[in-house]
Amino acid sequence: MNKLSVVLETIWVILAVVCLGMGIYATSKAGLEQSYMFFLLSVLALLMFFARRRKRLSNGK
Numbered sequence: 329m330n331k332l333s334v335v336l337e338t339i340w341v342i343l344a345v346v347c348l349g350m351g352i353y354a355t356s357k358a359g360l361e362q363s364y365m366f367f368l369l370s371v372l373a374l375l376m377f378f379a380r381r382r383k384r385l386s387n388g389k
Contacts (some may be wrong), residue, residue: 333384337377344373 351366 330384330388334378337380337384340377340380344370344377345372349386 347366347370351363351370353364354366
């Protein structure tokens with residue numbers, strides 16, 4: 329189960345980085361009005377990463 333948690337944490341971090349990159353690109357092409365959702369998803373993915381990490385580390389003790 330611990331390996332699955334690490335894989336899911338990695339997926340959340342990758343998703344956050346991809347959304348941040350897409351948000352920056354979309355902002356440069358279309359402006360913030362069209363790309364704010366990418367930044368919101370990036371923040372959400374980071375929150376999920378930290379929540380899962382905290383849960384995994386607390387279960388390991």
